[in-house]
Amino acid sequence: MRIALAAAICILTGSAAAEDTSQPLPPRQISWPFSGPLGTYDRGTLQRGFQVYKEVCSACHSLNLVAFHDLAAPGGPGFTLAQAKAIAAGYKLPADPDDRGEIFDEHGNRLKRPGVLADHFPPPFANEQAARANNSGALPPDLSLIVKARVGGADYVYSILTGFGHKPPKGFAVLANKYYNPYFNGRNISMPPPLNKGSVSFADGTPATVGNEAKAVTTFLAWASEPNLEQRHRLGFQVMAFLVLLSGLLFLTYRKIWKDKH
Amino acid sequence: MAGQSTYVPGTALTRWLDQRLPILRLVNDTVTTYPTPRNLNFWYVFGAILAFMLGVQIVTGIVLAMHYVPNADLAFGSVEGRIMREVNYGWLIRYTHANGASMFFLAVYIHMFRGLYYGSYKAPREVLWILGVFIYLLMMATAFFGYVLPWGQMSFWGATVITSLFSALDQIIPHLGSAITTWLWGDFAVGDATLNRFFSLHYLLPFAIAGVVMLHIWALHVPGNNNPLGIDPKGPQDMVPFHPYYTMKDAFYLALFVLFFAFFVFYAPNFFGNPDNYTQANPLVTPPDIVPEWYLLPYYAMLRSVPQKLLGVLVLLGAILTLLFIPWLDRSKTRSCRFRPVMKKLFWIFAVDCVLLGYAGAQSADAAWHLGGMDLPLVWLARLGTAYYFAFFWVLMPLVGKLERPKPVPESIAQSVLGKAGESK
Numbered sequence: 001m002r003i004a005l006a007a008a009i010c011i012l013t014g015s016a017a018a019e020d021t022s023q024p025l026p027p028r029q030i031s032w033p034f035s036g037p038l039g040t041y042d043r044g045t046l047q048r049g050f051q052v053y054k055e056v057c058s059a060c061h062s063l064n065l066v067a068f069h070d071l072a073a074p075g076g077p078g079f080t081l082a083q084a085k086a087i088a089a090g091y092k093l094p095a096d097p098d099d100r101g102e103i104f105d106e107h108g109n110r111l112k113r114p115g116v117l118a119d120h121f122p123p124p125f126a127n128e129q130a131a132r133a134n135n136s137g138a139l140p141p142d143l144s145l146i147v148k149a150r151v152g153g154a155d156y157v158y159s160i161l162t163g164f165g166h167k168p169p170k171g172f173a174v175l176a177n178k179y180y181n182p183y184f185n186g187r188n189i190s191m192p193p194p195l196n197k198g199s200v201s202f203a204d205g206t207p208a209t210v211g212n213e214a215k216a217v218t219t220f221l222a223w224a225s226e227p228n229l230e231q232r233h234r235l236g237f238q239v240m241a242f243l244v245l246l247s248g249l250l251f252l253t254y255r256k257i258w259k260d261k262h
Numbered sequence: 263m264a265g266q267s268t269y270v271p272g273t274a275l276t277r278w279l280d281q282r283l284p285i286l287r288l289v290n291d292t293v294t295t296y297p298t299p300r301n302l303n304f305w306y307v308f309g310a311i312l313a314f315m316l317g318v319q320i321v322t323g324i325v326l327a328m329h330y331v332p333n334a335d336l337a338f339g340s341v342e343g344r345i346m347r348e349v350n351y352g353w354l355i356r357y358t359h360a361n362g363a364s365m366f367f368l369a370v371y372i373h374m375f376r377g378l379y380y381g382s383y384k385a386p387r388e389v390l391w392i393l394g395v396f397i398y399l400l401m402m403a404t405a406f407f408g409y410v411l412p413w414g415q416m417s418f419w420g421a422t423v424i425t426s427l428f429s430a431l432d433q434i435i436p437h438l439g440s441a442i443t444t445w446l447w448g449d450f451a452v453g454d455a456t457l458n459r460f461f462s463l464h465y466l467l468p469f470a471i472a473g474v475v476m477l478h479i480w481a482l483h484v485p486g487n488n489n490p491l492g493i494d495p496k497g498p499q500d501m502v503p504f505h506p507y508y509t510m511k512d513a514f515y516l517a518l519f520v521l522f523f524a525f526f527v528f529y530a531p532n533f534f535g536n537p538d539n540y541t542q543a544n545p546l547v548t549p550p551d552i553v554p555e556w557y558l559l560p561y562y563a564m565l566r567s568v569p570q571k572l573l574g575v576l577v578l579l580g581a582i583l584t585l586l587f588i589p590w591l592d593r594s595k596t597r598s599c600r601f602r603p604v605m606k607k608l609f610w611i612f613a614v615d616c617v618l619l620g621y622a623g624a625q626s627a628d629a630a631w632h633l634g635g636m637d638l639p640l641v642w643l644a645r646l647g648t649a650y651y652f653a654f655f656w657v658l659m660p661l662v663g664k665l666e667r668p669k670p671v672p673e674s675i676a677q678s679v680l681g682k683a684g685e686s687k
Contacts, residue, residue: 037529065343149540228353236528243521250514
């Protein structure tokens with residue numbers, strides 16, 4: 001049923017796309033475990049997603065707003081504090097001035113120190129110009145809020161990541177240093193296909209297909225955009241239940257008081 | 263009606279205070295014993311809801327201001343990095359404040375349409391209505407300043423578009439508009455100086471709103487409430503004391519409203535937002551469509567429906583200022599649309615018109631409806647909608663007031679509520 005539906009959508013949108021390549025395809029609809037009023041993130045998926053971000057995405061994309069201690073926070077990927085500390089120590093960040101008041105060593109290299117829990121993920125490039133120079137003029141966006149910053153949210157991010165490899169329709173010009181991706185606005189994207197089969201090797205034995213990698217990293221980025229989602233959903237349920245009860249009691253009081261006035 | 267005070271201080275202390283500052287008498291007379299028509303329906307609960315929402319916005323806003331940094335380089339990070347991630351329950355306070363603005367406007371629009379339908383602007387309540395329009399204007403200004411503060415793309419470009427409206431004055435006196443725009447910005451572009459003053463004004467204006475709300479309540483309590491029948495109360499049998507009758511009714515509907523509000527805060531916190539505002543402001547990158555928040559969309563549609571900039575700005579201003587003249591545009595002796603068959607129809611067309619204008623304002627400027635091979639540009643829908651907006655107030659309202667034959671109104675509120683007996687128990 002679902003495959004038939006997907007095929008029908010492909011045919012329908014495919015035929016439309018043949019006419020109008022100026023518009024991107026609507027994102028693929030995925031049923032995410034974190035959507036819906038009681039949705040939560042899957043810890044295993046978040047940890048695999050972190051691995052994909054660390055080993056693939058972080059080569060070009062920053063994650064400026066996320067701190068290492070977030071990795072061990074409730075509702076997150078569920079790393080232990082010791083694991084998060086080890087992850088932080090694996091990153092080298094610019095150090096404060098040393099005893100001589102210098103921030104460069106005798107060879108002119110910037111002094112570095114290992115990261116601590118309070119640090120944020122360091123960006124891959126020193127500034128926007130350096131990022132553009134390394135990416136044929138394109139600026140890889142920061143990923144801290146990417147799922148909330150795009151229409152379609154997680155579906156959109158997943159569609160972009162898995163949207164490579166389609167044949168461009170006849171007459172569609174793929175520009176120099178660009179790649180065809182039908183889900184991207186304009187369909188010419190500067191990002192090369194980031195995920196391949198086996199791009200990472202998951203420790204828990206999950207097959208490293210493009211689909212699994214994309215799902216994992218999209219989940220991780222959804223968490224990065226909305227780290228308090230689980231707390232929000234849980235508290236929301238309590239608040240709504242309380243308000244329903246309160247409304248009921250207020251209604252009975254209201255009816256009783258007005259009984260002789262109608 | 264404001265009558266003789268019935269307050270009797272119960273203790274020596276309250277007697278002592280009453281002779282020096284009769285504040286408890288004021289509270290008693292305005293909240294407890296205030297005589298209110300007994301037939302107010304559901305649509306009258308939004309006044310109390312609005313007072314509650316003003317409180318919510320001020321309290322959450324003050325807490326947000328403790329963590330927010332009004333600096334063009336740091337503002338986005340202070341909201342998205344600090345408030346949303348580091349501050350305890352910062353996400354709750356921020357989502358409450360952001361969605362609270364939408365709830366506030368939703369409630370104020372229902373409140374305004376209710377006043378329009380039941381003729382609550384007519385004598386002796388003209389000043390009450392005008393104070394309400396002032397509150398609405400202050401609300402729009404406050405919401406606009408507030409939307410700029412997170413310093414996302416829509417914040418920045420929305421601020422640029424709205425402040426640039428003043429440059430239309432260049433068409434009357436060269437350089438006047440640009441000079442005003444530069445003065446508003448405090449710079450030659452929207453930037454750090456603009457953000458700082460908008461923050462200052464965003465903190466100030468809610469207290470101005472609170473002040474006008476006091477006047478609004480005062481101006482309500484002198485003539486007393488209008489009611490769905492639009493007739494004046496004839497005596498105590500038509501009234502109930504505000505407490506406990508309306509305090510309880512308002513409390514119940516307020517709880518339902520908060521339930522609705524909470525749904526958005528907890529389960530769809532970005533429903534009213536624009537994804538572009540999760541990208542930090544960048545003066546070098548213009549978003550494809552600059553769209554204001556939903557509550558300003560009808561005016562935005564009117565502005566864009568006029569091809570000439572200055573005229574467009576005048577239409578926008580005129581649409582809002584028109585509200586001030588309604589008490590004198592409507593000449594009908596009958597207040598409530600319940601007894602005005604023609605006005606009632608025109609009112610509902612007006613309500614639909616406002617929704618259609620909002621819809622048109624949300625679409626991109628060159629959007630069109632495809633109807634069986636025909637292209638209907640939405641700008642024409644907006645033009646039609648704008649024409650009806652002005653015609654409704656300036657042509658139909660005075661005309662219908664003169665020509666319409668209203669249905670007979672009931673003898674009294676008590677008679678209408680209790681049937682022919684007309685006697686209260």
